[in-house]
Amino acid sequence: MANNEMPQLLPGTLFLLILQTLARGPLHGYAIARRIKDASGNGLEIEDGSLYPALNRMLVKGWVRAEWGTSENNRKARFYRLTAEGRKQLHAEAREFNNLVKSIQLVLRTI
């Protein structure tokens, strides 16, 4: 459930966050959500309901691959791994996002 104090995720950034999270190695779905929440200092929370559809969309696009493995608590879990295609996508999206932020900041400072 969305927390009211949480900032709304900018549209289109969900893929970017997931890709970045997976850049350091394969993770399962729950860990991805957890990692994003922790890394943002609890500033960002991904809705569980939209995480899995997003992962599936990325599977379709071929940015990530999924395989079953064993989790830290010794359970069967589904791990997502970045593909070469996904890494390219990550760089592209990150660059785009940075440009966007820079531009917005410029505007905020100048006007």
Place this chain on the structure above:
Amino acid sequence: MSTFREWINRLSYFGRRGRFDHEMGDELQFHLETRAAELQESGLSREEALRSAKQEFGSLQLAREDSREAWQFRWLEELASDLRLGFRMLRRNPGFSALAVLCLTLGIGANAAVFSWVEGLLFRPYPAVVHQENLMALTGTAQGETGPAGLSWPDFLDLERNCTLFDSFFVSKIMGTTISIGDRAEHETGSIVSANYFDALGVQPILGRGFEPGEDTGRNAHPVTVISYQLWQGRFKGDSQIIGKTQRLNGVMHTIVGVAPQGFYGTFVGWAMQFWVPASMEEIFEAGGYKLEDRGARWIESYVRLKPGVTAPQAQEELSAVASRLAIEYPLTNRGRGAKLWALWQTPFNNAGTLLPTLGIMLAVVVFVLLIACANVGNLLLVRSFARRHEMSVRAALGAGRARLLKQLLTEGLILSGLAGASGLLVAYWCRHALVVLFPARGGVSMYLPGEIDARVLGLSMGVSLITTLLLGLVPAIQTSKIDLAGALKSEMGGVVGGYGKSWVRSSLVVVQVSLSFVLLVGAGLLMQSLQKIRNGSPGFSTHGVLATVVDLLGAGYDERHARIFQEELMNRVQALPGVESASFARLTPLGYRGYSSSPIAVDGYQVPPEEQPVVEYNEVGPDYFATMGIPLVTGREFSKSDDETGALVAVVNETMANEFWKGKSPLGERVQVKGRWMRVVGVARDSKYGNIREQPKPFFYVSLRQNFSSLITLSIRTPLLPETIASALAREIHALDGNLSPSEVITLREQVDRSTSPQQVAVTLLGVLGGLALLLAAIGLYGVMSYAVSQRTRELGLRMALGAESSDLLNLLMKYGLALTAAGVALGLVVALGLTRLLGNMLYKVGPRDPLAFGAALLVMLLAALAACFVPALRAARTDPMRALREE
């Protein structure tokens, strides 16, 4: 990002849908339990932790569906489910489905067939010819005439030399000859062509070669021929050593230099060409002598190929400029002459021009039939949609969006029209060569009128099917959009549904059907009347008791001396046959398909108006021609045996010519110059029809056959005997004179006239058949609506009877309802027909487009059909047993 990979990924999903759901479940379960374990650590009980985890997650179902959707082609899945549902609905009502598909098949099939004819005859008429879109027909023009005029060979060469916007100019003039191979003699059609013919068409002979440059020059200098694949297979038994062999054509030995590829039929809409000869051999095949150096002899039929990117107006402009320079350079022959390009489908010198109006009418008619069929099926769907009202209401109540319901209805329409479209194309495929059936064979050679089913025809037919779908889906959709949820659910199976207020859609559909078929009936009536007028109108010669046949000594290789002897002998023998009243030779009989000779003429004392060189057609006829043909002479005499090579040159003119050139004075004894020779007029004959039954009276004259010899002539015989009787007697006589000569078909002049009016006949036949079909469909529609109205009002009818109404009262009531619909339809149809029949244009002959007789007849037929369609259900209603009717609901 490769979209291709995406597609592959999605497709692979289809193979593991079951596993996907399973895995998805495991994954979500893992998520919840991991979260729950975390919460448990912070002190919650296991149940509380699980509940809380689930709550945090939100709808598992939604996440599952959204994830699944990421993999799916959504529209495809929905379509598949709609299709499945639609097929199930149709399977449940096999009778309904079969009837609907049958109706639509007729509608779509008729359209597809006509499309294929239009494509095959008008737009891509010449199979195997490359880039037909750049081809245009070329004719001359004459001042003061809007139609096409002839073109001479020297003019053609000058145009070709001086124009720059054209890839090529080529000639293809139809002719025919009798080809004897072994003991079989058959008439075959061929073309006289320019040497570049095969190159210009992009047609490569499969054996040997085409014609070489220069082979179309020099008088009779190149006796070579290219034969068709069919001739090679059929008559020469596919002889692989055929190249270099010789074949007698019109008496001259020709060397076979090539065999055209299979599927190439030459360039004449309506006939398949069997052989081609270069233009240098013109004199052998054309009447009227050597014409390659005569600028006044306009005999060729030609085409051009525009350079890519050149438009027709640009090409026409250049052509006209060159032609007007020629008119200045050669005033004697070319004054007032020009040249004109025609789109292939308007080609004036082959059957494209003849078929154009017929095909136009057919297109309009099949669209009407399709609309009527759609209305019928729409009505069926509508009746069923009432039955399904409850279902639709329930689905709407359960939350199906209106759009979703509409899509379902459209899908059902799509299934119906898709099935009908497929079977309609099958119908069109079978009908590809059906057009030729309607045209009778001429002179033993059957016409070749192929339909062509290509991408364009497929596309158009699919378009028609789609429009049909929309029309079909729309009808019940109009009704469904008005679904009143509460009302429909309350009224259970809808006892009051379809009362007066709601039947307007169906009623108006029937009105439209009736009006459309009324229009078709009027059209059919008008054309039928025209045909009757054409047939009953006197052509100016006897059509009864006169037989005609062809005696072709040219093809058999006779020289003039032997031909004269043979003709003399044959005439003596024919005149001696029992039952023969008189007989005569002539080069042509009227309304045949070969062309008359024509010549510029001069008349003593006739001042030629400036800019005008009178050219008049004539026929070469023998003694007793006028008596045999039954053409009355106004004054003077007809030709006799003494009007031969040694006698003074004589001519007989017709009344129009006498009036035009001698202005009321008697032309008897006056002189007329024909092809440079002065002839004395010895008689004036009544006007008659010469080339076409619908032509206006025109100047025409006759010269003596003996003074203008031809070895390819017709024989006319006046006799009360049947053609078959004469044919066998004639065959005996001909064989007695020459065992190798095969006799031609013997027909009555009536038959000859009928053959010349075949386009009208085809139009009448087709419109009659389709009009009948439309009438039947409309009657079925009317019957359906009446039956439905009766079944919906059983209760009301029973009540009326119980209250004392007689059977006859009920019959009256219902008949009034049915006839009111009919009357509305006829009124609408009347308005439409009054506006549309003008378009029949010159298909009509001596019949106004608003002819009251045709309208009256259509009205009568429509009324009778409506009466029949209404009477049965009305009678059934009148026999209602009131008790049962009341108990029924």
